[in-house]
Amino acid sequence: MVSIIIPCYNSEFTILRTLESVINQTYQHYEIIIIDDGSVDQTRSVVEEFFEGQKQSYQYLYQENTGPSAARNKGIKNSKGEYIAFLDADDVWHPEKLELCLKVFETQPIGVLGHTYSLSDNFGRRYYGETIEKISSLNLLLKNFAVTPSIIVKREAMQLFDETMKYAEDHELWLRISFINQVGLLDLPLVKLGRKPLSDGGLSSNRWAMRKGELRMYFKASKYKKYLFSILPLLFLFSLAKHLRNIIKGGF
Structure with missing residues (x-):
């Protein structure tokens, strides 16, 4: 099973597309954990209304506003899956994202997998002939290898985000994990970002x-x-x- 961690903050206008992209996955053995980081809009009502028409269960965890790292950590601590995947409340996954990534884990001795991203909707195509690049700790020292909504981590490799860091906290975690686990990059744009990455x-x-x-x-x-x-x-x-x-x- 895959635990999908979705932190959100005032996401009433974006989270529906995010959730639809999860529900429409070709791989269906997952749990959804939404962590509301102190929203003051109608995010919770939008989520509850969405799931009224779905068979899929979910967890909705609320916390005072303490930032995305604390929200993701709360999701990790409440997760049960063999794999932990991250998705933000304004991003959208390709329908085959989980299926393709889990195939990589089945054939490659890696603890962390990321993939490329898109800023436009190119999800009408199917992907074949995946290319996997092994990312060393040295590579990660010099450059973050993937955006957080692309990442899936095996539970035994998972560690927690440093909640004292407001920037580069994801990069720091992937680097820390890479010291004891192999990291892989799948050269497929399986997530559409709602905004340009800050690092770009x-x-x-x-x-x-x-x-x-x-x-x-x-x-x-x-x-x-x-x-x-x-x-x-x-x-x-x-x-x-x-x-x-x-x-x-x-x-x-």
Whole structure:
């Protein structure tokens, strides 16, 4: 079974398409766990009305607004599946997403799988001949390999998000897991994002916040792997160089 973790916050206008993309999966052995991170709109009513016409059961967990990491952790702690998948309340999965990803887990010795994404609706096609790329810890040090709504993690590999991190918290978790588990990337765009990833753009202030999160990730990683401490200055310079490049490309 797959546990699908969906954090939401004031998502009354987007969560229906998200839930429809789950209900329409070709693989149907899953549980849905929705964590409401303190919404003040009609998100709960929209969700309850949607499931009135569905056979699928779900959990709806409410918490005071403490951020997506705490919400995802709450979902993880309340999950029962062999696999844990993440989906945000404004994103949409391809109908074959779970089926294709689970086939990879059956044939590859990996603990974490991500895939590429799309910003447009290209879900009318079926996919064949999947290409899997193995992602090393070194690769992950230099670049986050996938967006969170693409990720599925085996339960035995799963760890919790660092709730003290507001930026790069997903990147930090995948890196931490990669130190003891193989990570794979499926080259198929099986999720349509509701917005452009922050790491690909955004305001200058957000880019700098992301960079500070990345620097903190490097420092944390050096505690898990002592050999990284000696190259921290190089990693910091690399991160700052990326920041300057993004500013030049995107403007101030």
